[in-house]
Amino acid sequence: MEIITETDYRDRMEKEVVPFLKKHRHSGFFCPDNGQDKIYYESYRREDAKGVIAMVHGFSESAEKYVEMIYYFFQAGYQVYIMDQRGHGRSARGQEDLSLVHIDRFEQYLSDLDYLATEVADREDKGLPRYLYAHSMGGGIGAAFMEWHPSVFEGAVLSSPMIRPLTGGIPLGIARRIAEIQVMLGKGATYVPGHHAYRG
Template structure:
């Protein structure tokens, strides 16, 4: 398998962003991959990206505000509109790199929140959306004191960061993946009120607007996800006419790093193949 991997940078909102893309020898589609909260695009380079590239699917990804190799305060962003704006930059980058190819958005957790909101809020030519464990609603109730403090700080100091309190063991049933997450120097657990509360609101907004989701959408979620509520994905599928949900019984939050990761990626690549179009010829 031949993979052409390149890094790129771009400026937005006074921030230098890090991005990277992977190109197979003969690409038939391109995926814009959006990572989850506290992590970065490089965590997808060992398994997810190779599985896509093997199927002749190019991948373009980036590290979001306050994440990975992108500049700026860890766990903070200017506002939700800025998240949408930057995603739009990367979508256009993918279109420029791979002109004429169908573009798919693939977001995990927070990334799922972003890609679903993007196709609902922004003019686009996206062929389809994949959202794994999309952050539509938390699977737990945060401590009331933390919510009260966060809402107070949202009004007076929206950029201050607090520990997210993420239960790391809930990301995967594979202990080696949990260990890799803990040892990754680019992973962090910081979050500002400006990053957390707008994401929560945007997740609920997607569920409310699901009937307007007019793009083919693939949803994957584990039934034992203790971080993000899989029932919100069930609710979304019930309302969105062009969506398909695959539930993984007993699956944890990062299905692409969980015990059935091969099955999860097979579902993703097959679904992309089905939506590329019968008229495409390599």
């Protein structure tokens, strides 16, 4: 498998990778919670696949960031599935502010990954071994998911997994308590003090 170099990166991505993947991309939505929220996903399928890779992106990212990785995995002989996480990209979000990522419970991310890996991928690729590639917040989701369902994936790559949040020097226990109080006061879907909407 050839890795795209920096010297002709833009040209090859625009003229080779993106058109190639477009031919193999299937996209749609699934509703893991009985039709309440729609989660956007993409699948890249090939007839001679040796396995399935589910990809989980990081905080404030989407499937768009992973075009190059999808291409490499596909070229290596894998079916690829990736979703826009709840509150990200084209998936359901709980508020109008596109800069604010909010969900009610972290476990919703685990349920969405479970649905992608065991319902969507299994429906289309039953019997193929499944692997996980997850980055940053996705790596935290992947680690929690594998603890929750250890037999779903044969193996995983967790790239810079977000296992513990940065709390700006505040001890984790105190930061957790502050967050709990904010939620009790009905401010769970607001920015952490000092943070704000993206300013282009």
